[in-house]
Structure formats: C-alpha cells, structure tokens
Amino acid sequence: xxxxxxxxxxxxxxxxxxxxxxxxxxxxxxxxxxxxxxxxxxxxxxxxxxxxxxxxxxxxxxxxxxxxxxxxxxxxxxxxxxxxxxxxxxxxxxxxxxxxxxxxxxxxxxxxxxxxxxxxxxxxxxxxxxxxxxxxxxxxxxxxxxxxxxxxxxxxxxxxxxxxxxxxxxxxxxxxxxxxxxxx
Numbered sequence: 261x262x263x264x265x266x267x268x269x270x271x272x273x274x275x276x277x278x279x280x281x282x283x284x285x286x287x288x289x290x291x292x293x294x295x296x297x298x299x300x301x302x303x304x305x306x307x308x309x310x311x312x313x314x315x316x317x318x319x320x321x322x323x324x325x326x327x328x329x330x331x332x333x334x335x336x337x338x339x340x341x342x343x344x345x346x347x348x349x350x351x352x353x354x355x356x357x358x359x360x361x362x363x364x365x366x367x368x369x370x371x372x373x374x375x376x377x378x379x380x381x382x383x384x385x386x387x388x389x390x391x392x393x394x395x396x397x398x399x400x401x402x403x404x405x406x407x408x409x410x411x412x413x414x415x416x417x418x419x420x421x422x423x424x425x426x427x428x429x430x431x432x433x434x435x436x437x438x439x440x441x442x443x444x
Contacts, residue, residue, distance in 0.1 A: 271415035282328035289325040313390040327401035331408025376402030
C-alpha cells in the first residue's frame, strides 16, 4: 500500500504542476488569439484590407490552448460522461467497472500519443500556408494533449485501485480538483 501511496503522490505532483503550467499558458494563448482576431477585424473592416495570416494563427493558438488544458479537464472529470450505469451499480462493481474503463481509456491514450508523435514528425515535411512555419509545431499539440491526459489517467487508475483495495478516503481526489468542487 505504501508503494501505491507513493505512486499516487508522484503522479499527483506531476499532474498538478502540468495543470498549473497549462492553465497559465492557456490564458496567454486565449489572449493572443483574441488580439489576432481583433487585429484581423480591424484590418478587414476599418482599413478594408484583410491580412492573410490571422485565421491560421488563431486556429493554431486555439488548438494549443485546448491541448495544454485537456489533461486537467480529464483529471477533474470535466469531459462529457454518461455515468448512469456507474451510479446504478453497487459500490464495488462500480469501482471495478470504472477501473476497467480507465484502463481501456489509458490504452487508447497510449495509442493516440504514439500516433501524435508520428504525426508531429511527419509535420516537418509541410509548412503552414500563410505563416510559413513547419506544421509540426502545430501538430505537436496532439502528443502534448494525449500525454498529459495519459498522466492524469494513470493517477486516476492508481486512485481507483487504492479505493478498490479498501482505502477509499485515502485515495479520493483532493477537493480542489474534483469536478463538483466550486470554482473560484
């Protein structure tokens, strides 16, 4: 049990750090995206001459913004979920099903991470049309997204395993992370 507690502690620290970094990057990306869009609106409707690059830059910023916060959203349980079956089952069966689903999701995230890395590598062969950078830097968002989600998934699996072994309170997600916690 000590090994499980230690692993959960490590993954909690890693995920909290990545989440904090991701949130800080995300608000800067959203700010940059808004500025780029406002610049395009100004150029198009006030100056009468649209710039060729703002739409592509805004799209890349939006993709990256999503990628840096996806792990935190997954960890908090903020994605759409149908948990009706889990609520209808007895506690032990619900916990086992949740662990099985987390393990399946983990396998999918491993595959997606590997595919994202391959996609990133292939991205060096092409350039973005209007901003003239390698598409790889935009495609890098995919492995970043899936790897942070995978790290969150591992933490959730370990917590669920600890709960299954009879230490539910000890392995519960801290209140500031759970989806039902109030947002400041």
